[in-house]
Amino acid sequence: MRRAGTASLAGRFHRAWREPRKGARMAGPVDSVPGGGASVSQPAPTGRSASRGAGSPDVFVFHDARTGSLQYIVADPASGAAAIIDPVLDFDERSGSTATASADRLLDFIAARGLRVEWILDTHPHADHFSAAHYLKLRTGAPMAIGAGVRAVQALWRDIYNWPGLAVDGSQWDRLFAPGDGLRIGGIEGRVIASPGHTLASVTYVIGDAAFVHDTIFMPDSGTARADFPGGSAGALWDSIQDILSLPDDTRLFTGHDYCPEGRAPQWESTPATQRATNTHLTQCPTREAFVAMRTARDRTLPMPNRILQALQININGGRLPEPEANGRRYLKIPLDLFPDAVWD
Numbered sequence: 001m002r003r004a005g006t007a008s009l010a011g012r013f014h015r016a017w018r019e020p021r022k023g024a025r026m027a028g029p030v031d032s033v034p035g036g037g038a039s040v041s042q043p044a045p046t047g048r049s050a051s052r053g054a055g056s057p058d059v060f061v062f063h064d065a066r067t068g069s070l071q072y073i074v075a076d077p078a079s080g081a082a083a084i085i086d087p088v089l090d091f092d093e094r095s096g097s098t099a100t101a102s103a104d105r106l107l108d109f110i111a112a113r114g115l116r117v118e119w120i121l122d123t124h125p126h127a128d129h130f131s132a133a134h135y136l137k138l139r140t141g142a143p144m145a146i147g148a149g150v151r152a153v154q155a156l157w158r159d160i161y162n163w164p165g166l167a168v169d170g171s172q173w174d175r176l177f178a179p180g181d182g183l184r185i186g187g188i189e190g191r192v193i194a195s196p197g198h199t200l201a202s203v204t205y206v207i208g209d210a211a212f213v214h215d216t217i218f219m220p221d222s223g224t225a226r227a228d229f230p231g232g233s234a235g236a237l238w239d240s241i242q243d244i245l246s247l248p249d250d251t252r253l254f255t256g257h258d259y260c261p262e263g264r265a266p267q268w269e270s271t272p273a274t275q276r277a278t279n280t281h282l283t284q285c286p287t288r289e290a291f292v293a294m295r296t297a298r299d300r301t302l303p304m305p306n307r308i309l310q311a312l313q314i315n316i317n318g319g320r321l322p323e324p325e326a327n328g329r330r331y332l333k334i335p336l337d338l339f340p341d342a343v344w345d
Contacts, residue, residue, distance in 0.1 A: 172318030197237025
């Protein structure tokens with residue numbers, strides 16, 4: 001890091017924001033739309049799962065190493081239509097700084113390939129990263145959508161944050177999907193499956209032969225998602241996983257996170273057949289009763305995600321940052337002792 005001399009700490013943070021890291025383009029404040037005009041090169045995604053033919057999307061994967069999150073660009077090869085799923089808005093919990101490098105990487109890739117964004121989709125209100133959905137809507141004009149269960153999550157967390165001004169009708173999004181609702185990406189048909197358990201609002205997007213299963217099942221060596229957040233349920237998570245595993249055996253399943261256990265490279269794609277045969281939690285706990293007992297006991301040993309109280313305040317408001325106060329700064333409100341029995345790490 002460059003020495004700052006006698007500059008103030010606030011000044012150093014200001015320059016860190018204004019001077020992007022080499023190889024990353026950082027935009028201005030994330031609630032504004034930066035001007036264009038600069039040429040862009042196509043950034044390489046972490047991986048690609050190619051279309052299998054008509055009605056099957058190309059899937060481009062962008063792994064966010066800071067949070068373990070997997071962001072997806074889902075494209076119809078025939079029309080160039082695309083959806084962005086679970087995009088990340090960068091946040092450094094130590095300094096409180098936000099940035100748009102991750103989201104801009106998606107935009108640069110979309111521009112370089114000539115894709116047209118038709119949807120910006122979140123699978124649920126995330127507890128470990130800020131959603132970039134609102135920022136991407138400002139940049140692309142595409143509608144934002146999430147599952148209709150977000151209204152219950154908003155009501156729950158409005159009380160936790162003592163936030164009477166928060167609208168809890170889901171109006172922060174352009175579309176709230178109910179179970180069974182359809183959507184299209186170009187010529188590819190999609191549908192929405194309710195997948196509660198990790199959160200009350202979790203949904204799976206089935207787009208052609210690809211299913212985006214978020215925090216339900218991870219890669220087989222990592223098992224399944226936790227179910228101990230407010231509104232979570234291990235029993236509901238089991239039921240949601242069974243719905244996902246009832247999809248055709250060759251369905252491409254794309255998970256929401258990969259934490260690269262034992263230092264392996266990021267992974268993201270599996271199938272129902274592979275999950276049934278090798279998922280470490282499902283093979284050890286083949287019944288609902290056994291799974292609920294395992295998941296409940298395991299969750300008691302896990303520390304809370306290090307961004308949960310910051311991230312949910314943003315994400316239940318559609319990825320919008322708080323409005324600036326009289327001094328021009330934005331603030332997050334953090335409830336103390338919400339999780340008195342949580343494990344400390």
